[in-house]
Amino acid sequence: QTFKIASIPGDGIGTEITEAAIQVLDKLAQVDGSFKLDYTHFDWSSKAYNERGWYMPPDGMEQLQKHDAIYFGAVGWPDVPDHISLWNLILPIRKNMNQYVNVRPTRILPGTKSPLSSCETDPSTLDWIIIRENSEGEYAGQGGTTHENSPHTIATELAIFSRVGIERIMRYAFETARSRDRKKLTMVTKSNAQRHGMVLWDKVFYEVAEEYPDVQHDKMLVDAMTVRMVNNPASLDTIVATNLHADILSDLAAALSGSIGIAPSSNLDPTRKHPSMFEPIHGSAPDIAGKGVANPVGAFWSAAEMIRWLGQGKLDGIADKLMQAIENVTKAGVKTRDLAGNSNTREVTEAVCRQIETV
Amino acid sequence: QTFKIASIPGDGIGTEITEAAIQVLDKLAQVDGSFKLDYTHFDWSSKAYNERGWYMPPDGMEQLQKHDAIYFGAVGWPDVPDHISLWNLILPIRKNMNQYVNVRPTRILPGTKSPLSSCETDPSTLDWIIIRENSEGEYAGQGGTTHENSPHTIATELAIFSRVGIERIMRYAFETARSRDRKKLTMVTKSNAQRHGMVLWDKVFYEVAEEYPDVQHDKMLVDAMTVRMVNNPASLDTIVATNLHADILSDLAAALSGSIGIAPSSNLDPTRKHPSMFEPIHGSAPDIAGKGVANPVGAFWSAAEMIRWLGQGKLDGIADKLMQAIENVTKAGVKTRDLAGNSNTREVTEAVCRQIETV
Ligand SMILES: CC(C)[C@H](C(=O)O)[C@@H](O)C(=O)O
Ligand SMILES: CC(C)[C@H](C(=O)O)[C@@H](O)C(=O)O
Numbered sequence: 276q277t278f279k280i281a282s283i284p285g286d287g288i289g290t291e292i293t294e295a296a297i298q299v300l301d302k303l304a305q306v307d308g309s310f311k312l313d314y315t316h317f318d319w320s321s322k323a324y325n326e327r328g329w330y331m332p333p334d335g336m337e338q339l340q341k342h343d344a345i346y347f348g349a350v351g352w353p354d355v356p357d358h359i360s361l362w363n364l365i366l367p368i369r370k371n372m373n374q375y376v377n378v379r380p381t382r383i384l385p386g387t388k389s390p391l392s393s394c395e396t397d398p399s400t401l402d403w404i405i406i407r408e409n410s411e412g413e414y415a416g417q418g419g420t421t422h423e424n425s426p427h428t429i430a431t432e433l434a435i436f437s438r439v440g441i442e443r444i445m446r447y448a449f450e451t452a453r454s455r456d457r458k459k460l461t462m463v464t465k466s467n468a469q470r471h472g473m474v475l476w477d478k479v480f481y482e483v484a485e486e487y488p489d490v491q492h493d494k495m496l497v498d499a500m501t502v503r504m505v506n507n508p509a510s511l512d513t514i515v516a517t518n519l520h521a522d523i524l525s526d527l528a529a530a531l532s533g534s535i536g537i538a539p540s541s542n543l544d545p546t547r548k549h550p551s552m553f554e555p556i557h558g559s560a561p562d563i564a565g566k567g568v569a570n571p572v573g574a575f576w577s578a579a580e581m582i583r584w585l586g587q588g589k590l591d592g593i594a595d596k597l598m599q600a601i602e603n604v605t606k607a608g609v610k611t612r613d614l615a616g617n618s619n620t621r622e623v624t625e626a627v628c629r630q631i632e633t634v
Numbered sequence: 635q636t637f638k639i640a641s642i643p644g645d646g647i648g649t650e651i652t653e654a655a656i657q658v659l660d661k662l663a664q665v666d667g668s669f670k671l672d673y674t675h676f677d678w679s680s681k682a683y684n685e686r687g688w689y690m691p692p693d694g695m696e697q698l699q700k701h702d703a704i705y706f707g708a709v710g711w712p713d714v715p716d717h718i719s720l721w722n723l724i725l726p727i728r729k730n731m732n733q734y735v736n737v738r739p740t741r742i743l744p745g746t747k748s749p750l751s752s753c754e755t756d757p758s759t760l761d762w763i764i765i766r767e768n769s770e771g772e773y774a775g776q777g778g779t780t781h782e783n784s785p786h787t788i789a790t791e792l793a794i795f796s797r798v799g800i801e802r803i804m805r806y807a808f809e810t811a812r813s814r815d816r817k818k819l820t821m822v823t824k825s826n827a828q829r830h831g832m833v834l835w836d837k838v839f840y841e842v843a844e845e846y847p848d849v850q851h852d853k854m855l856v857d858a859m860t861v862r863m864v865n866n867p868a869s870l871d872t873i874v875a876t877n878l879h880a881d882i883l884s885d886l887a888a889a890l891s892g893s894i895g896i897a898p899s900s901n902l903d904p905t906r907k908h909p910s911m912f913e914p915i916h917g918s919a920p921d922i923a924g925k926g927v928a929n930p931v932g933a934f935w936s937a938a939e940m941i942r943w944l945g946q947g948k949l950d951g952i953a954d955k956l957m958q959a960i961e962n963v964t965k966a967g968v969k970t971r972d973l974a975g976n977s978n979t980r981e982v983t984e985a986v987c988r989q990i991e992t993v
Contacts, residue, residue, distance in 0.1 A: 357826030357855075358833060366827070390864050392751040418793075418830040428797040430834040434777075438787040465878070467716035468725070471777040474717060475789040496716075498885035499917075501860070505749050505889040519824070523882060526857035530864040558858075 277311040278585050281342040281550065285364070286321045287559030288569035289348025295571035295624040296346065296578045299597065302628040303582070307593050310586075315342065321352035321360050330363040336371045339550060344581050345372070347554035348574070353561055362416070365554075369409055370416075372549040374542035375440065376447050377407035377521070378580070379556060381528040381538060384572070385606035387614050389533055391505065400509040401532055404455070406448040407521030409542055411440045412472070414518040436472035436517075438479060445483040447545060448515035452490045455512060459491045463500050463516035463524065476517065501527060525556060534613040536570030539577035541584060553581040567619050570611040575601050575627060600630035636670040637944050640701040640909065644723070645680045646918030647928035648707025654930035654983040655705065655937045658956065661987040662941070666952050669945075674701065680711035680719050689722040695730045698909060703940050704731070706913035707933070712920055721775070724913075728768055729775075731908035733901035734799065735806050736766035736880070737939070738915060740887040740897060743931070744965035746973050748892055750864065759868040760891055763814070765807040766880030768901055770799045771831070773877040795831035795876075797838060804842040806904060807874035811849045814871060818850045822859050822875035822883065835876065860886060884915060893972040895929030898936035900943065912940040927978050929970040934960050934986060959989035 284293035297314065304312055317338075319330050330350075332338075339345055350364045351357055368374070383389050383398035394400050415435035422428045445462075452460035462480045466473035477494065484492050495503060497520045503510065504527060516524055529538035535557045542552040555573030563569060575597060583594040609626040610616025618626075643652035656673065663671055676697075678689050689709075691697075698704055709723045710716055727733070742748050742757035753759050774794035781787045804821075811819035821839045825832035836853065843851050854862060856879045862869065863886060875883055888897035894916045901911040914932030922928060934956060942953040968985040969975025977985075 351826065356833075358829040361826045362829060390750050390752060392754070393749060395751065414827055416829075418828070420830050420834065422797075426797060428834060430795045430831040432793040432795075432828045432831045434791040434793070436789045436791075438781075438785060465881075467710065467720045468773055468878070468881070469777070469791045470717040470721060470775075471779050472789040472791045474715075475779065475787060498882050499894075501882060501886035502889040502894050505886070519827070522824075522827070523857050523860060527860035527864070527886070530861040535858075535861050 276309065277313050278343040279341065280312050280314050281317060281339050281345045282314050283317045283319050283345065283364075284348040285319070285350040285559065286352045286360075287349060287561055287564035288557075289350065289559050291564070291567065291569050291620055292555060292571045292574035293346065293348040295620055296574040298624055299575050299627050299631070300578050300582075302631050303593060303597055306631055310590060310593075319364055321350065321355045324355060324360070324363070330360070331367070339368065339372065342550045344550050344585055345552035346578070346581060347552050349554070349557065349559040351559045366414065366416070368552060369542050372542075372552065373410070373544040373546065374549070374552055375408070375410035375443060376543040376545055377409035378451070378541040378543060379405040379407060379521070379525040379528070379538065381405065381525070381532045383532050384537060385602050386608055387533040387537070387605050387610065389531055391508070391531055394508065403508075403511050403528055404451060404513050405521055405525045405528060406444065406451055406513065406515045407525065408440065408444040408516070408518050411435050411437060412518040434472055436475055438475065441476055441479040442483060445480050445515065448513060449483060449487040449490050452513035453487060457512040458489060459512040461500075461511055461514050462492065462494050463497050463514060463520050464494060465497045465520070467496060497524070500524060504528065504531060529556060534570060535573075536611065536613045537572040537576065539573055539580055541577070541580045543584065551584055553577040553584075567621060568611060569620050570613050571620050571623055572601055572605070596631065596634055599634045600627050603630045603634060635668070636672050637702040638700065639671050639673050640676060640698050640704045641673050642676045642678055642704065642723075643707040644678070644709040644918065645711045645719075646708060646920055646923035647916075648709065648918050650923070650926065650928050650979055651914060651930045651933035652705065652707040654979055655933040657983055658934050658986050658990070659937050659941075661990050662952060662956055665990055669949060669952075678723055680709065680714045683714060683719070683722070689719070690726070695726075698727065698731065701909045703909050703944055704911035705937070705940060706911050708913070708916065708918040710918045725773065725775070727911060728901050731901075731911065732769070732903040732905065733908070733911055734767070734769035734802060735902040735904055736768035737810070737900040737902060738764040738766060738880070738884040738887070738897065740764065740884070740891045742891050743896060744961050745967055746892040746896070746964050746969065748890055750867070750890055753867065762867075762870050762887055763810060763872050764880055764884045764887060765803065765810055765872065765874045766884065767799065767803040767875070767877050770794050770796060771877040793831055795834055797834065800835055800838040801842060803874065804839050807872060808842060808846040808849050811872035812846060816871040817848060818871040820859075820870055820873050821851065821853050822856050822873060822879050823853060824856050824879070826855060856883070859883060863887065863890060888915060893929060894932075895970065895972045896931040896935065898932055898939055900936070900939045902943065910943055912936040912943075926980060927970060929972050930979050930982055931960055931964070955990065955993055958993045959986050962989045962993065
């Protein structure tokens with residue numbers, strides 16, 4: 276079976292970790308033999324934008340649509356305003372490809388350390404999966420500016436929540452919670468301050484909850500949620516939150532689990548009419564770009580999730596093999612600096628490739 | 635000099651910690667002798683709402699206006715939807731009293747412990763002051779619902795940012811940063827995803843920065859900010875953020891400093907045309923309410939900030955005395971359960987009163 280992958284390395288360390296991920300994926304395909312990956316490489320990036328004035332060509336979405344999945348590195352570079360780069364590349368892909376679910380698992384990998392002293396003796400206390408609404412809410416893209424360049428400028432951001440949008444993400448979240456050992460879902464909201472969209476969000480949550488009597492559920496305000504993540508990580512399992520809340524909480528989750536460099540994300544179209552997209556949650560990291568020291572683990576973990584998604588159950592063993600290889604490598608202490616190691620990207624990549632051959 | 639204080643204990647532990655704060659304030663006034671506090675007690679609460687159908691009477695704001703400051707406990711109770719309680723009490727006060735600045739200091743008190751292992755040897759690594767925009771943004775209060783009770787319901791939240799609103803909070807933040815040893819301000823934004831209001835926010839920040847060449851400044855995206863707070867607390871000093879971002883970050887800050895139970899907040903009208911309001915940042919805590927075990931430290935610290943504000947420089951010594959008393963008490967291990975102690979509210983309060991007599 277051959278899968279067509281659109282690869283978009285993007286900017287900064289995005290290119291370095293995408294190269295590393297492809298190396299690992301190729302090794303996996305070679306060792307396993309049951310599937311092949313056929314790549315189209317897209318040079319859509321801030322660099323290209325500076326040269327030719329665009330990120331994606333006018334038929335960019337059609338080109339992507341011809342693929343089974345999209346592998347994404349990172350986008351954003353200091354010489355282009357962030358809202359230009361993101362709204363010309365990553366955000367339109369999430370929206371046009373109907374990737375309304377963003378899945379962000381977090382746990383403490385063997386041989387690595389959480390900054391929380393409470394997790395030191397038992398790293399399994401932190402094992403979460405954040406389900407992020409990925410298509411609307413605070414990222415609806417509406418809003419505007421009036422009285423520009425005047426002392427009275429007014430600018431707005433419009434967050435839009437639809438029942439359809441909320442229902443589908445809640446259902447996905449309950450299904451995820453159900454599939455996990457603890458069957459526990461925590462919903463995050465800010466309905467005390469935001470009386471319209473967030474109140475609808477709460478309402479639909481409780482409605483959908485009725486369909487899942489076997490799943491324990493509770494509700495947290497987003498501010499209090501950060502406290503609970505810090506103080507009582509073991510009390511959380513599956514988490515569902517809006518586009519912005521989950522953006523914030525998933526970075527916090529990654530930091531609490533040891534490093535933002537290990538965290539993967541899957542932008543999914545559960546209808547499978549469009550390719551889903553897999554990307555580490557870290558950015559282009561201009562400060563370390565070009566030095567070959569970026570942590571490729573988030574990229575590898577994202578690659579494992581891509582294989583799992585493509586295989587629809589049939590390639591889980593291979594995805595697990597990659598995860599096992601990653602864990603053996605971190606456990607052995609082959610880690611980049613953000614994980615308190617002293618290996619570089621290439622060394623971690625080669626160690627994972629060697630593990631793939633043996634595990 | 636006599637100051638008129640409007641006290642609004644509110645719900646749950648709000649009443650317990652307000653009582654404790656008044657006891658401590660009275661002791662302070664008695665020991666010092668240079669000022670008096672004259673209280674009006676308002677029973678505005680969820681309990682009262684359930685009985686008579688309203689939180690504040692129609693002339694509530696006029697009643698508050700007759701005072702020099704407002705001392706607030708907490709509002710919110712499970713039997714009233716949160717958006718009803720909050721939009722009928724705390725949020726209208728912040729808005730009507732022009733309290734456009736919310737100041738939230740955070741540090742690790744002596745004898746207490748941060749959950750971050752990196753802060754264990756040197757607690758002074760975490761010493762922040764968060765300046766929260768308190769009048770507009772995501773709390774502008776606009777938005778609505780269309781197609782209610784239909785499968786196609788759409789609900790919106792409108793965040794509104796004005797140049798006037800941004801300029802004044804930025805100026806307050808730069809002044810605060812300038813007044814501190816490190817003269818360092820970090821501005822938080824999400825202008826990569828939110829292209830209108832947040833882009834204006836950034837723009838005004840850089841403009842105002844030009845007026846403060848002696849203050850170092852930098853910019854963080856809100857998601858990455860949580861990572862920096864966890865990984866590199868010492869790199870932060872003064873922080874300015876929107877209403878929602880700062881709401882989230884200040885809870886996280888409090889958790890990282892040891893407990894949400896110690897964190898104070900000052901809702902300020904810098905023009906002094908209206909009374910400012912002082913409240914601990916924790917909520918009404920239904921789970922521990924009525925048991926006499928709430929941590930009163932956040933309430934005491936808020937009281938110290940109230941004295942400082944009322945004194946306009948002349949009562950700083952007295953505010954410092956209260957802070958010193960609190961620190962002596964935590965250092966001596968007289969702490970509530972959230973700080974890993976086993977004292978109750980009364981014991982901590984009495985210990986602080988005794989310290990006030992001796993420090
Ligand atoms: C790059 C940016 C638009 C993005 C987001 O805010 O969604 C990133 O922070 C993420 O978490 O994937
Ligand atoms: C009670 C609630 C409206 C409030 C807020 O969100 O502002 C609280 O969380 C706070 O931080 O003061």
